[in-house]
Amino acid sequence: MAQTPRSPNADNSMQALKQYGSYTITAILLALAGYFGWTYWQDNHARVDTVAADHYADIQRLNEEVSLAAQNPDLEAEALTALTNSRTQLSKDIDALVSTHGDSIYAWQALMIKARSQVDSDDFSGAVESFKKALAIDLGDAGLNAITRLRYAETLLASGDADAALAEANNDLPSSFEASQQEVLGDIYLAKSDKKAAIQAYNNAWELLRKRQETRAVLALKMESLGTIPEPISEPAALIRASTVPQQPLAIDDATESVADDDAGNAAN
Secondary structure (H helix, E strand, O other): OOOOOOOOOOHHHHHHHHHHHHHHHHHHHHHHHHHHHHHHHHHHHHHHHHHHHHHHHHHHHHHHHHHHHHOOOOOHHHHHHHHHHHHHHHHHHHHHHHOOOOHHHHHHHHHHHHHHHHHHHHHHHHHHHHHHHHHOOOOOOHHHHHHHHHHHHHHHHHHHOOOHHHHHHHOOOHHHHHHHHHHHHHHHHHHHHHHHHHHHHHHHHHHHHOOOOOOOHHHHHHHHHHOOOOOOOOOOOOOOOOOOOOOOOOOHHOOOHHHHHHHHHHHOO
């Protein structure tokens, strides 16, 4: 084919390829690397989440077995040994999950299970360490952080460190957790023999609950033990008949106690 004035000269084309070819190839390689890197990250991230979820599911099943066995007061020697072995395995499984997926929600849930088990076994120092690890996980959720911090404060108090418990319980928390925060503060003040401050904190908690038309029998007993008779709270009339179909429990139900039960449902309000 005859060359025209606009046709590239062979020598000029080769010279351009030599001059700019390396830059073009590098740009293509970077683009491909970025694409495949992004694809790998998505695939790997999903795979890691799946692995962590499966690992946590195994932990949850073992925890349910341990909890069920522990409720039997008449276990024979062989069954007690099996229970001890299961508890040891549960702790190892949780540690393994935390070591491999320590920044995930599954690690937080597993640590809350471990801490609760340690509290039930009066291993408060162990529970304190578990809560520290749980607090170090940044889940970007103020509600989960509040649940962890209040449980941590309660455990510090149970371990005998009322000052550390007070420091933790005095942290800023979402408004939906203020009632529980005030109740925990009342417990701490009472342990520090500050009856006046304890009564005030309990009263604060009760008034916050009154605004939500929610009552807590245990809090009422605490107030009565200090000579304060709480004014009854009228619960709201049910506008819709409650469903008789049991709801699927949340994952945190196995990991928390009254704090989550009373306040987590109000966090979005």
